[in-house]
Structures are given as C-alpha cells and as structure tokens.
Amino acid sequence: MNEDKINKAIEALKTAEKIAKDFYDKPVVVTYSGGKDSDVLLDLAIKSGIDFEVSHSITTVDAPQTNKHINKVFEKLREQGINAYKRLPMYKGEPINMFELIARKGIPPTRRARYCCSTFKENTEKNRVVALGVRALESRNRQGRDIFTTWGAKKSDAKYFDLSHVQEVFKDAKTQDEIWDCTLVTTAKKHKRIIVNPIYEWSDSDVWDYINENNIEYNELYNMGYKRVGCILCPLAKKTEKIRDITTFPRYKELYIKAFDKMLKLRREAGKSDTYGSWTDGEGVFRWWIEDKNIEGQISFEFTNQE
Structure with a gap:
C-alpha cells in the first residue's frame, strides 16, 4: 500500500479535527456504512489519534450481513470508549422506512429521483465536520471533487478544496479573521457542514491492500461476489x-x-x-x-x- 496516500489521509483527518476543535468544539463525525471504504476510513481515524465519534445512518434496506457487521464493529468501538451511534431515518419530523417513504412520495426511487439518498444518508449529520469514505473512482459523478467539500443550498453549489489549501487557510484562521476570509472559514464560522474525504484519491486495490495489510475484518457480502455494499435494490445498481x-x-x-x-x-x-x-x-x-x-x-x- 502506498505510504504517501496513507499519510495524506491521516493528515486530512488531523486537519479536519483542528477545524472541528477550533470552530465547532465537537469531535469529527466519521460516517460508517458497513462497506470496505468505511472500514478503511475508521481504521485510519483510529490510527490518526484524532477525537472522533462514529455515526451510521439506518436505511432500513441494508442486507442482514451488513447489519451484522455494523453491530459487531460498533460493539468493539464502544468497548474502546468511542461513541458509536445509529441515526433513524426521518421524514417531515417523523421516523420512516424505505417502503413507507415510497408510498408517501408517490413514485419509485430512480436514478434521477433518488429521494431515498437525501432522506436516509445525505442530510443526517448537519452542522458538523464529517468524514466520508467517498472515492473518485467509485463513479463518474464523484470525479472532479477533492478532499474537502462545502455544501451550499444545493449540491450544485458545492465547492471543493485540496488538503494543502485547507491547511493553509486554517493555519491562523481563528486568530486572523481579516486575513483568511474564504468559503471554508466562513462555513466553519457559521458552524455549517464541512466534508472531508480522506481516501478520495484511493483506488480499489489501495483499499483492499490496506485491508489485507492491516487484517481488517470486512463485510461478508464481499465474499459472496458483491463489489459494493449498499441498499438492497438500490436505484443506482445495474x-x-x-x-x-x-x-x-x-x-x-x-x-x-x-x-x-x-x-x-x-x-x-x-x-x-x-x-x-x-x-x-x-x-x-x-x-x-x-x-x-x-x-x-x-x-x-x-x-x-x-x-
């Protein structure tokens, strides 16, 4: 496994922790889906020594194998004193599952009408510094981004920043507001959500090399031929x-x-x-x-x- 990529990912997490500590006074939130990228992200967070907690957004249509793996990982995290919690999906202020959401929306979820993602995954952690296991090579839609992201009112308003830029603008941002007044700092001041993607530049082989070299236990769905782990009958699936x-x-x-x-x-x-x-x-x-x-x-x- 490329040591430079590992070191850069850890640096990204440490930078995210600095932002979270200086501006939010809360730990970084590491999101966990039960997939291989989440396992790598979680291991990197532990190795980095940052202050973090772990969040899993319940989709209600995860495979039994995924739920089993998540429960096992969360049990180990709690034994280590790490706060690991699950978020129930909410719709209009009430708990909901995928099947009831379909009925209430009046249309099936499709590639273009992916209301399920926004309900079950994308808006569950607000106003925090959030670490995701997103990688550029996962899909064409995820290319052209970078290690740090700020969201606007819409996804189209998102802005992307590389690690060196983020480290530079936050070096003295808390004490020299008049010098560093950019989108990232403004977002942090308002305590809005900032996303960090530490393994954004990693390939599939990087992920598996890291898992094998560090003896990380992973979701058994991969041994059943699954290359990606997600919702059963996801609209984005082939x-x-x-x-x-x-x-x-x-x-x-x-x-x-x-x-x-x-x-x-x-x-x-x-x-x-x-x-x-x-x-x-x-x-x-x-x-x-x-x-x-x-x-x-x-x-x-x-x-x-x-x-």
Missing part, C-alpha cells in the same frame, strides 16, 4: 446487480411490491394517473422498476405536487 439482490434477498422483493401497491392506492385516491400501462399493481411497478435506465420514461418523473 440491472444484473438488481437481479442478484432479488435472488439473494427474495423477502425484499415482496416488501417493495407491497410498497408499490400502497403507492398506487394513494395515487389513485389523490386522482393521479398510474403513469404507465404496466402500473396496474405493485408487481407491474416492480417489473418496470428493475429494468435498465434506457426504458422509456425511466427518468421522466417530476416532483410537482409530491410530498
């Missing part, structure tokens, strides 16, 4: 991956169909159309939903009048 999920976790197919049945019932009660001829029942919606993104209408949803 069709082949969705078929595998259906085969491996048939109970979740039943739950999604029931959710789609309830969704159709609520749409009809509200006087809304079924949108497609195949949307006669939950089974029909499900068949439409697991097809690839090129099917007509797959990304044509609008959120007008939706909850």
Whole structure:
C-alpha cells in the first residue's frame, strides 16, 4: 500500500479535527456504512489519534450481513470508549422506512429521483465536520471533487478544496479573521457542514491492500461476489446487480411490491394517473422498476405536487 496516500489521509483527518476543535468544539463525525471504504476510513481515524465519534445512518434496506457487521464493529468501538451511534431515518419530523417513504412520495426511487439518498444518508449529520469514505473512482459523478467539500443550498453549489489549501487557510484562521476570509472559514464560522474525504484519491486495490495489510475484518457480502455494499435494490445498481439482490434477498422483493401497491392506492385516491400501462399493481411497478435506465420514461418523473 502506498505510504504517501496513507499519510495524506491521516493528515486530512488531523486537519479536519483542528477545524472541528477550533470552530465547532465537537469531535469529527466519521460516517460508517458497513462497506470496505468505511472500514478503511475508521481504521485510519483510529490510527490518526484524532477525537472522533462514529455515526451510521439506518436505511432500513441494508442486507442482514451488513447489519451484522455494523453491530459487531460498533460493539468493539464502544468497548474502546468511542461513541458509536445509529441515526433513524426521518421524514417531515417523523421516523420512516424505505417502503413507507415510497408510498408517501408517490413514485419509485430512480436514478434521477433518488429521494431515498437525501432522506436516509445525505442530510443526517448537519452542522458538523464529517468524514466520508467517498472515492473518485467509485463513479463518474464523484470525479472532479477533492478532499474537502462545502455544501451550499444545493449540491450544485458545492465547492471543493485540496488538503494543502485547507491547511493553509486554517493555519491562523481563528486568530486572523481579516486575513483568511474564504468559503471554508466562513462555513466553519457559521458552524455549517464541512466534508472531508480522506481516501478520495484511493483506488480499489489501495483499499483492499490496506485491508489485507492491516487484517481488517470486512463485510461478508464481499465474499459472496458483491463489489459494493449498499441498499438492497438500490436505484443506482445495474440491472444484473438488481437481479442478484432479488435472488439473494427474495423477502425484499415482496416488501417493495407491497410498497408499490400502497403507492398506487394513494395515487389513485389523490386522482393521479398510474403513469404507465404496466402500473396496474405493485408487481407491474416492480417489473418496470428493475429494468435498465434506457426504458422509456425511466427518468421522466417530476416532483410537482409530491410530498
């Protein structure tokens, strides 16, 4: 494993801790999903010696293997005196699960209408310095970013900063406000969320080399052929991956169909159309939903009048 990448990741975490300590007076939040990147991020946080706590956002559609791994890791963290906690998903101030969310939204989650991510993952840790296991090579959408990020009102307002720039502007930011008045410092002063991605530049092989060299226990789904760990039947998954999920976790197919049945019932009660001829029942919606993104209408949803 490249030692320079390891050292840079640890430096990023230490810089994040300085910001969290100087401006937020709270530990860095290390997010944990139960996947390999989270395991590496967590191990780096421990090795860096920073003050941090660990947060897991419950999606309600994680695989049993993932939940088992998370519980095991959190038990060990608590034995070490590290605060590790889980956040329940909330929608309009109330706890919710994926299936009820589908019914209330009135449309299935798709690549373009990924309301599930914003509810279950993206806004769970607010007004903190948050460490994520995001990497550039995971997807095209994650390329062009950097190790530090500030969010605006929208994702399109996000700004990205490299490690050396962040270290420089925060070197004397607390005592010399008139000199360092940039987006990052302004964000910290307002106690808004700042994101650090310590392993942003790592490849898949870097991640696995680090895991193997440090004897890190990982999610057993990887031994079952899974390359990525996430929600069962994630809208971003390929069709082949969705078929595998259906085969491996048939109970979740039943739950999604029931959710789609309830969704159709609520749409009809509200006087809304079924949108497609195949949307006669939950089974029909499900068949439409697991097809690839090129099917007509797959990304044509609008959120007008939706909850």
